[in-house]
Amino acid sequence: MGRADRPVGGVSVGIAMKKQPEQEGVVLTEAQKRARRSRSIAIALSLAALVILFYVITLVKGPIVLVRPI
Numbered sequence: 001m002g003r004a005d006r007p008v009g010g011v012s013v014g015i016a017m018k019k020q021p022e023q024e025g026v027v028l029t030e031a032q033k034r035a036r037r038s039r040s041i042a043i044a045l046s047l048a049a050l051v052i053l054f055y056v057i058t059l060v061k062g063p064i065v066l067v068r069p070i
Helices: 013-018 030-066
Strands: none
């Protein structure tokens, strides 16, 4: 067994480590969840458009980009 199952100083830490702490934290409303999702989608679409733009520019310029004076 692992170290967490052996008693340390007379206290078994294995049981304490397995218990999940209750996290209350911030609970979002449905409107906030929708807003977060729409922001995430907008960021993803913007990033995809930027990648496509770089790819198209690379294709348009072609191999002439590699021919340059050093």
